[in-house]
Amino acid sequence: MITANLEKLQILLKADQIKDTAETAHPYGNSGAMTVFPNNENEIVAILKFATENSFTVNIMGAGTKRGYGGMNERADILLSLEKYTGIVEHHPGDMTITVKAGTPFQEIQDHLKAYSQRIALDPFLPEQTTIGGLVSSNDSGPKRLGYGAARDAVIGLRMIYPDGTIIRSGGKVVKNVAGYDMNKLFIGSMGTIGVISEVTIKLRPITKAESTMIISFPISDMGSIKNLSVRVLDSTIEPVCFELINPELMERMTGEKSYSLVMSFEDVEKSVSYQEEFIQGLMKDGIKLRRLKGEESVQFWQSFYHLLPNGNKVDSQFRSETVLKIGTINMNILSILKDCELIQDTNNVTIQAHGGLGHGIMNMYINGVANDVRDAIEKVRNIAQKHQGYAIIRHLPFEQRKQTDIWGPKPAAFFLFEGIKLKVDPNRILNRNRYIGGI
Amino acid sequence: MARKKLRTKDQHIIRLASMVDGLGSILYEKADLLSYDCDGFTIHTALPKAVVFPENTEEVANIVKYCHEQGLPFLARGAGTGLSGGAIPLNQEVIISMVKMKKLLSVDLENRRAVVEPGFVNLKLTNSISDKGYYYAPDPSSQYCCTIGGNVAENAGGAHCLKYGVTTNHILGLEVVLPNGEIVEIGSNGVPDEPGYDLLGLLTGSEGTLGIVTKITVRILKNPEDKQTVLAYFDKIEDGSQAVSDIVSAGIVPAALEMMDKTAIEGVEAAAFPVGHPKDIEALLLIEVDGIAAGIGEQIEQILDVCRSRNVREVRAAKDEQERAAWWANRKTGFGAMGAISPDYLVQDGVIPRSKLPEVLQKIKKISDDSGLRIANIFHAGDGNLHPLVLFDARIPGETDKAMEAGSACLKVCADVGGTITGEHGVGIEKREEMRFVFKDEEIMAQTDIREVFNPDNLLNAGKLFPTPGRCAEVKKEMKEAAIS
Amino acid sequence: MSKPEQELKQSPPCTNSLSNYLWNDPPDENKWADCVHCGMCLESCPTYEQTGQEQHSPRGRVYLIKSVAEGKLSVNEQFMDPVFACLDCRACTTACPADVDVGGLIEEARGQVRQAMPLTGWQGAVSKLFLRGIFPHDSRLNSLGGLLKFYQKSGMQTLVRRTKLIQVMPKHLVEMEAIMPEVKKPIKKKYKSENVIKAKGETKREVAMLTGCVMDVMFSDINESTINVLTKNGSAVVIPKNQTCCGALHVHAGDREMGRKLAKQNIEAFEDSEKIIVNAAGCGCMMKEYEELFREEPEWKERAEKFSEKVEDISKFLHDTGYEKPKAEINKRITYHDACHLAHGQGVRQEPRDILLDIPGVEMVHMPNADRCCGSAGIYNITNPEMAGAVLESKMENVPADVEMISMGNPGCMLQMAIGVEKYGRNQQIVHTVQLLDWAYQKEESAKEGQ
Known part of the structure; x- marks a missing residue:
């Protein structure tokens, strides 16, 4: 159908910006019969207008790292790729704000900012590939969320393109802003279902003068003592930016040592960081081990951590069929969830690797095993999460398996509001159809 | 007090x-209703139809349901300290006062959260947990009396938001009565990133136009190990502004970075909490750094150096907690203090990119000169949030209008340098038209579209937040509706 | 009930354009001009805390008072209600960033209300009996009959019946420390023939003392203690003969005319004094504000201002002029309640606490919201028993469980707190700060004598 309209699209874009992708099925889905690569905002507007006029559906993609994240349709009519729509629009070092185009890879921005001793205080997975637009669309956050916050805390302005091509700015370029509704929040994490992000304005933070990573490992899996120690640290005045509990299976994958481990990061001026390190050292007792990661070791550790997540754009040798869950719960319930999930490994013959932030309540869980076992395990994990006042959603799974799995779990009570919002903005449901909760 | 029986035949009452x-x-x-004809913004007044004081969510829901069915306009009110008129009953609303829902429902230190009813006063939360070493970060100047429900509605900020963020960054969950009386839970159990659109973020700061919050789960923080406050006096306001930029450029993230100009200093010194600031300086900075004690001294030294390099007249750190508290009381009561030097004031709330500070102050001075009204400036300099206080006397015919014009002109200046019209006080009635300084018709419509999802009959707090529809928007809306139907 | 508006408007004693204040001495426009409606006062107000209603908040009351002046509202029952529900505790004045004199406005408004709507029924009778019939007259005050009526009407009869009021009475205190002087007659009577009570040791200065009306009958021992403490620390004490009730209760009740009369008498009685020492916070506060009564009598205003400058609370006087630190121990856990008219009215907060801390053996326990009104507020507990009770309840919740004494600097508070202790089954003793100091001195002396 879309191919019949190719000519119209060719008027809007140059030949090398259009790719016929009708034949190639993508293992993670969320593709398009036609892939278009706009270079500028006008082209995005034109593409969306074209799609609206012709009732074509549009999937939106940055670098494609999150293609495995939601989506019940293998393809839309058009795959709108923003990977060519990159670059820094403006950076005001004095104001500590930056505006970038949606397709810009996260690391590229950080590299630019480094020269100014500034950074975006976010630590997404796959930072080299993930685009700022993708990060914002999924409200992704990493283990340092405790100290940094999430995308919703960092973004101060967005330039959105509605399905009919209207450009809607939300927020602004200043760090404090309550003019009108906080529409930024609505768009952040909306998984591309109510508009295409064109530009993102983010507030910046200075790069701290010193940082340090420490790992406490608990050779004996005693949740009680892990909790006691965690409460001691979190109830003290030291200020870890990361306080992530890693389960033995994941720790083994990362370091070869199979034990529950607490990963802590400190970022501050030198004196403060060493004071905090000493504080942690002071907590040590028999039966637990403390390791301070130095220099290259620390770089390596985080490098491997931020690449735990499979890249939804890798279809060749690096294709990983594992299931990744995002679980949200009340902070300390992470301990109970991890404990309860230990059993599933045996009953379902799957491996569960997981980490979760005891200071913020977000976990990632990597499940490997035979498809049926995994599917069953997902349900069990979801039940466990719900038992502990939380939820579990699937943030990475190949398309074929997704089709047979409940990605988002039960609809919340406020779902009718989601639907109302979606229909107001995108009445024909052309954007990322079926990508989000409840088939939005 | 409570009368024996109703003295009305009005069936609604x-x-x-x-x-x-x-x-x-x-x-x-x-x-009895007269006291409810305005809030902290006194320029517009309107009498409500009634004020009701529910004590629990069910009562709120019943009232809302009734108003919804009967087509009675209604709105929620907390302590009524809002500065933009968000709680003024423009349409003879039934005011649902939330002040009797003022319980602290639970505190969970281990998971750093507390659940409060909307009428619970901001500062009381910190007071209730401070003995355990915790606090609630958003600290609007009115925190002695403003309610957390009101803070959610306005997405309140405060002096210490520079480092810790505003209300929206500290809200984990809400129980909301929607305009049709339905009760929904958003961010159940205060768990972050609940799947679905971020209604938590959308509702926070929606100025009571999308629903009435009846229960709030907030994040609480551990007290910083130490904090220190520096006070600096500058002869030239440019030097003060420059010092602000330098501090931030030095890689310091102060917990607060406040500035007051000469007129503002005159006000606070004439009022209830004077600390003896010299009256002949052009600007003072109040800078607070908090965090790990071991790291603070170094940052304070750096701040002192920066100030000295910018021709500071006098700069020093507070010698003890008492002095620090006195400095802050002086600052935090700054708005009310204007009563001591002027019968009325209009406080504005523009935000600008920090680097534009000197330029904007120049322009505000010109507005003051042109209008003949004095304008005091108190602001959160660290995040560029300006509070020009236009001083006037409402008893002088025409002066109120003149003050409003001057206030609006200040906002225009802020918008023109790439800033915005409100950083923490909200749009309310006051800045409805100024919304056009920052938003195009389509953008305003995108927002009213969202309101329609929640509040289709527009009975809840109508007439706030958005300008009266422009011609263009109206036409477009009609076209859009025609296209859909 | 209010008179019909029509009737009121027929013969106004004075008029100005829009205002619905029809009598002399109306609320002062400059006082409300300072109020910018910011709301900082809300949480400080006990009646707002209880009702959550803004007409019962300071800014609400100021707004209503202003509305009457602007002609938006008339002086009627609905206006009277919030204006008279105010406890006159002045906590709002402390909270107010712009120093709005809410208390002054309230009193002026009450003056207007009382003239528009004279009290009738038992409320009127009670007010009249006390305000005009008893307090200004020593002889009548001295007759306990009148006082018993006062207690019965104020809902304290159970207390009296069970004679538990003794908790504030000297006998009980004597038992407690075995150092108390026995019950004395009113000091005004006792020292009738003495012109000057000499200082013990060197005389450093001479001060005059207000004996007060209720104070001298109900709490003569506190007056006695005050004299002891003053003379011990080098002050000779004069008790001017013609002094009378300070008039605070009258002014609080809107009877400004009587207030002026009493004020004039006191101004004359203390004309020759350099310093006027007061041990009742309510009286001290009133006397410091006499000038407010004479806005329309410039000559008296000036005299009142001079008079007010001389007035000082006993604790502040001791603090400023210095006092001997007692050596004997009083081993008690004590908490301190800030009388409204001391803390909010006169800004005296730390001085009494310092005195207590200077007594060896005293363990001070912090009372949360110590400067919250107890609900006594003159005759408020007669006129607004419900509200007074609610305010007292919330006060008692703040009294630490394990203290043995509650110290304060105002007789009204002492009565009210004694009721609270009784009503809520607590067992604290109620003492005046200056009494504790006196006992410590006496204990020290009797110890010396023992040796």
């Missing part, structure tokens, strides 16, 4: 009275 706890929980006579 009789029905509403039956939904709350007795006659002490409803007001409907003019003398």
Whole structure:
């Protein structure tokens, strides 16, 4: 159908910006019969207008790292790729704000900012590939969320393109802003279902003068003592930016040592960081081990951590069929969830690797095993999460398996509001159809 | 006090009275309603139809349901300290006062959260947990009396938001009564990133136009190990502004970075909490750094150096907690203090990119000169949030209008340098038209579209937040509706 | 009930354009001009805390008072209600960033209300009996009959019946420390023939003392203690003969005319004094504000201002002029309640606490919201028993469980707190700060004598 309209699209874009992708099925889905690569905002507007006029559906993609994240349709009519729509629009070092185009890879921005001793205080997975637009669309956050916050805390302005091509700015370029509704929040994490992000304005933070990573490992899996120690640290005045509990299976994958481990990061001026390190050292007792990661070791550790997540754009040798869950719960319930999930490994013959932030309540869980076992395990994990006042959603799974799995779990009570919002903005449901909760 | 029986035949009042706890929980006579004809913004006034005081979510839901069915306009009110007129009953609303829902429902230190009812006063939360070493970060200047429900509605900020963020960054969950009376839970159990659109973020700062919050789960923080405050006096406001930029450029993230100009200093020194600031300086900075004690000294030294390099007249760190508290009391009561030097004031709330500070101050001075009205400036310099206080006397005919014009002109200046019209006080009635300084018609419509999802009959707090529809928007909306139907 | 508006408007004693204040001495426009409606006062107000209603908040009351002046509202029952529900505790004045004199406005408004709507029924009778019939007259005050009526009407009869009021009475205190002087007659009577009570040791200065009306009958021992403490620390004490009730209760009740009369008498009685020492916070506060009564009598205003400058609370006087630190121990856990008219009215907060801390053995326990009104507020507990009770309840919740004494600097508070202790089954003793100091001195002396 879309191919019949190719000519119209060719008027809007140059030949090398259009790719016929009708034949190639993508293992993670969320593709398009036609892939278009706009270079500028006008082209995005034109593409969306074209799609609206012709009732074509549009999937939106940055670098494609999150293609495995939601989506019940293998393809839309058009795959709108923003990977060519990159670059820094403006950076005001004095104001500590930056505006970038949606397709810009996260690391590229950080590299630019480094020269100014500034950074975006976010630590997404796959930072080299993930685009700022993708990060914002999924409200992704990493283990340092405790100290940094999430995308919703960092973004101060967005330039959105509605399905009919209207450009809607939300927020602004200043760090404090309550003019009108906080529409930024609505768009952040909306998984591309109510508009295409064109530009993102983010507030910046200075790069701290010193940082340090420490790992406490608990050779004996005693949740009680892990909790006691965690409460001691979190109830003290030291200020870890990361306080992530890693389960033995994941720790083994990362370091070869199979034990529950607490990963802590400190970022501050030198004196403060060493004071905090000493504080942690002071907590040590028999039966637990403390390791301070130095220099290259620390770089390596985080490098491997931020690449735990499979890249939804890798279809060749690096294709990983594992299931990744995002679980949200009340902070300390992470301990109970991890404990309860230990059993599933045996009953379902799957491996569960997981980490979760005891200071913020977000976990990632990597499940490997035979498809049926995994599917069953997902349900069990979801039940466990719900038992502990939380939820579990699937943030990475190949398309074929997704089709047979409940990605988002039960609809919340406020779902009718989601639907109302979606229909107001995108009445024909052309954007990322079926990508989000409840088939939005 | 509570009267013995209702002295009205108005059926709506009789029905509403039956939904709350007795006659002490409803007001409907003019003398009683007068106190509700405005909030902290006194330029517009309008009498409500009634004021009801529900004590739990069910009562709120029943009242809302009734108003919804009967087509009665209604709105929620907390302590009524808002500065943009968000709680003024423009349409003879039934005011649902949340002040009797003022319980601290639970505190969970281990998971760093507390659950409060909307009428719970901001500072009381910190006071309730401070002995355990915790606090609630958003600290609007009115925190002694403003309610957390009101803070959610306005997405309140405060002096210490520079480092810790505003209300929206500290809200984990809400129980909301929607405009049709339905009760929904958003961010259940205060768990972050609940799947679905971020209604938590959308509702926070929606100025009571999308729903009435009846329960709030907030994040609480551990007290910083130490904090230190520096006070610096500058002869030239440019030097003060420059020092602000330098501090931030030095890689310091102060917990607060406040500035007051000469007129503002005159006000606070004439009022209830003077600390003896010299009256002949052009600007003072109040800078607070907090965090790990071991790291603070170094940052304070750096700040002192920066100030000295910018021709500071005098700069020093507070010698003890008492002095620090005195400095802050002086600053935090700054708005009310203007009463001591002027019968009325209009406070504006523009935000600008920090680097534009000197330029904007120049322009505000010009507005002051042109209008003949004095303008004091108190602001959160660290995040560029300016509070120009236009001083006037409402008893002088025409002066109120002149003040409003001057206030609006200040906002125009902020918008023109790439800033915005409100950083923490909200749009309310006051800045409805100024919304056009920052938003195009389509953008405003995108927002009213969202309101329609929640509040389709627009009975809840109508007439706030958005300008009266422009021609263009109206036409477009008609076209859009025609296209859909 | 209010008179019909029509009737009121027929013969106004004075008029100005829009205002519905029809009598002399109306609320002062400059006082409300300072109020910018910011709301900082809300949480400080006990009646707002209880009702959550803004007409019962300071800014609400100021707004209503202003509305009457602007002609938006008339002086009627609905206006009277919030204006008279105010406890006159002045906590709002402390909270107010712009120093709005809410208390002054309230009193002026009450003056207007009382003239528009004279009290009738038992409320009127009670007010009249006390305000005009008893307090200004020593002889009548001295007759306990009148006082018993006062207690019965104020809902304290159970207390009296059970004679538990003794908790504030000297006998009980004597038992407690065995150092108390026995019950004395009113000091005004006792020292009738003495012109000057000499200082013990060197005389450093001479001060005059207000004996007060209720104070001298109900709490003569506190007056006695005050004299002891003053003379011990080098002050000779004069008790001017013609002094009378300070008039605070009258002014609080809107009877400004009587207030002026009493004020004039006191101004004359203390004309020759350099310093006027007061041990009742309510009286001290009133006397410091006499000038407010004479806005329309410039000559008296000036005299009142001079008079007010001389007035000082006993604790502040001791603090400023210095006092001997007692050596004997009083081993008690004590908490301190800030009388409204001391803390909010006169800004005296730390001085009494310092005195207590200077007594060896005293363990001070912090009372949360110590400067919250107890609900006594003159005759408020007669006129607004419900509200007074609610305010007292919330006060008692703040009294630490394990203290043995509650110290304060105002007789009204002492009565009210004694009721609270009784009503809520607590067992604290109620003492005046200056009494504790006196006992410590006496204990020290009797110890010396023992040796």
